[in-house]
Amino acid sequence: MQNKALRIIIAIIGLGIGFEIMSLLFYFNSYFNFFTFSYLTALIITLLGTLTSGIIFYFLSPRIINIFEKTSQWIENKLQKTPMQDILYGFFGMVMGLLLANLFNRAFLGIPWVGGYIPIILNIIMAYLGASVALKKKDELTNIIASSLGNLQKKKKKSSVISLVRPKILDTSVIIDGRIADICKTGFIEGTLVIPGFVLEELRHIADSSDSLKRNRGRRGLDILNIIQKEVDMEVEIYEGDFEDVAEVDSKLVKLAQLIDGCIITNDFNLNKVAEFQKVKVLNINELANALKPIVLPGEEMVVQVIKDGKESGQGIAYLDDGTMIVVDGGKKYIGETIEVLVTSVLQTAAGRMIFAKPKSA
Structure with a gap:
């Protein structure tokens, strides 16, 4: 009919x-x-x-x-x-x-x-x-619209003293790392979590790798994303767009952050530097972890277990529960023992914090 x-x-x-x-x-x-x-x-x-x-x-x-x-x-x-x-x-x-x-x-x-x-x-x-x-x-139209909306939000912020919360873009390394899920659960991160489609694609390729180590890392990253979506009380958005003229994922992340006026959450040192150079705000969870380590001052006493010898003659190496390395001068003879040490100095590096100490009995 x-x-x-x-x-x-x-x-x-x-x-x-x-x-x-x-x-x-x-x-x-x-x-x-x-x-x-x-x-x-x-x-x-x-x-x-x-x-x-x-x-x-x-x-x-x-x-x-x-x-x-x-x-x-x-x-x-x-x-x-x-x-x-x-x-x-x-x-x-x-x-x-x-x-x-x-x-x-x-x-x-x-x-x-x-x-x-x-x-x-x-x-x-x-x-x-x-x-x-x-x-x-x-892309240019999106940038213009985002810029216009950003300017409008800034004007509202000046008039009503309301802060604009930027969206947080997750990169591949920070997803595989896994600590981001626990950080989000604490409520210290505000705003929308943005997971780009090209990051998901990279995770899928890693999870399908013939290398067992890479495959496990990729699957761990996908598991962390499921945890974030189901257990974290935050808005999660999947960005479906792509930048076909850009090959590297890091460069795409920087371009996306510029496009939506967001900030990148990462633990990749190189991405951190590239993003900062291009005036993109970065939240590095390694820096956060270092900042949360307990502050130790010279002259304080600690109880540690010396587990191996150091690079220099007579040195012993111990570790705190958070992974901070303690170099014990003259501690080689105490390997395998738990001893009291006296902090002599603290060295802050890009890799973390190192504590130098000597046996209290010395």
């Missing part, structure tokens, strides 16, 4: 197209005076041409319906795979193109013969160009 109704509708459209074609032909004939027809003859020819067009469209309707269904299915599949951001930008560009086309439509309406058809063609061309340009410039 539906198929018959569609065939009738297509036939009616064919009748309309046939009538328009016959009217155009008679218009040309009256202008150039090729043939002379009586009113009745012209009416009969017009009716025959219109009916012929309708019949042709009726018999072609199954093929037209088939093409329409395949085209609709293709468009639907494309739209399902296309990110919503691209669809919105494409629609915005198409609307702008149509508005621009309609500004010039009046100039073509007075042209003989084709004046009524040029606006249709112009609308199609401008709609396509508008959508195409908007999609190609989507």
